Amino acid sequence: MDNGENQLIANLPGKDRAHLLNKCALIPLPLGQVLSESDVAMQALYFPVSGLISVLARVPNNPDLEIGMVGREGLFGLPFALGLTSSRIHASVQVPGDAWRITAQAFREELQGNIGLQLSLNRYLHVVIEQLQVSCVCLRFHTIGERLATWLLTSLDRSNASELPVTQELIATMLGVRRVGISTAANLFRQKGLIEYNRGRLTVLNRTGLEQVACNCYAQSLRIYKEVL
Numbered sequence: 085m086d087n088g089e090n091q092l093i094a095n096l097p098g099k100d101r102a103h104l105l106n107k108c109a110l111i112p113l114p115l116g117q118v119l120s121e122s123d124v125a126m127q128a129l130y131f132p133v134s135g136l137i138s139v140l141a142r143v144p145n146n147p148d149l150e151i152g153m154v155g156r157e158g159l160f161g162l163p164f165a166l167g168l169t170s171s172r173i174h175a176s177v178q179v180p181g182d183a184w185r186i187t188a189q190a191f192r193e194e195l196q197g198n199i200g201l202q203l204s205l206n207r208y209l210h211v212v213i214e215q216l217q218v219s220c221v222c223l224r225f226h227t228i229g230e231r232l233a234t235w236l237l238t239s240l241d242r243s244n245a246s247e248l249p250v251t252q253e254l255i256a257t258m259l260g261v262r263r264v265g266i267s268t269a270a271n272l273f274r275q276k277g278l279i280e281y282n283r284g285r286l287t288v289l290n291r292t293g294l295e296q297v298a299c300n301c302y303a304q305s306l307r308i309y310k311e312v313l
Contacts, residue, residue: 090131090184091157092204095313100200107194108184113137115180115249119160122174129161129191130154135181136243138258140174150258152216153178155242157309158208164191165205178250178258179243207312214308222301228261229269233298235259236279238305240288247287273297 093101113119113135120126122142130137137160139152154160154175163171186194195201222231232255239248252270256263273279278290278297288294295302 089156090133091313092159092208093131093184095204096200100198103198104186104194104201105184107190108186110182111185113177113181113183115177117177118175119177120171120173120175122172124172126161126164126171126173126188128185128187129159129164131159131184131186132156132242133182133184134244135177135183136179136239136245137175137183138178140176142174147257148174149260152212152219153239153242155179155239156244157242157313158212159205161188161191162205162209162212164188165195165209179239179245179248181243181245204313211309211312214312215305218301218304218308222299223260226299226301228259228265229272229297230299230301231259231261232266232269233273233278233294234302236286236288237291237294237298237302240291241306247285249284250286251284252281 093104096104108131110133113130113132119130119137132155134156137154138150139154139160140148141151142148159165160175161171163173222234235255235258236248240246252266253263256266259266270279270281273294274281276293278288278293280287280289
């Protein structure tokens with residue numbers, strides 16, 4: 085994937101890509117911006133160029149749980165690609181960046197005649213479903229350290245960032261585990277020279293080492309993406 089591009093858009097035939105971008109606007113994604121709320125119908129879709137969108141499940145009397153993340157590999161707003169007119173998904177910007185934004189109405193019109201976009205989104209939907217299966221296995225069988233390494237690598241890949249504006253508390257919330265577990269794993273990574281974090285900024289110093297610590301879910305997710313898209 086080239087830097088500065090959204091992969092779904094970049095993979096479209098030239099004519100289809102130009103037709104879609106003509107209806108999009110490149111906008112900034114500020115840290116923490118809410119793009120969709122569970123009780124409010126979505127008005128737009130986003131093709132991130134950089135940054136990271138976190139898709140969250142909201143459970144009463146409990147912290148939010150991350151159930152997905154969308155970066156430059158994909159699209160936030162898949163329900164519209166399935167023909168739905170609204171979605172009650174909650175999502176916010178986890179890593180700031182930029183995205184191509186298209187209104188829901190314009191997207192529905194574009195999808196009717198853009199065959200390349202239709203085929204690309206069908207493949208992307210298949211990838212999302214398969215990666216969700218991988219995530220479920222990861223949640224059930226792998227250690228906090230393995231899951232943390234996989235989450236960090238995936239976040240960097242999809243955000244096109246060199247560092248992540250995250251705290252241990254936020255990561256614990258995203259992974260649905262206690263903060264002490266993340267603290268223990270992160271301290272071990274730091275002692276091994278894999279990461280560095282300070283004042284809410286985390287930087288990966290040794291990516292190869294982190295890949296060796298990550299569970300096989302990371303490599304499996306990459307393989308699914310490359311094979312299908």
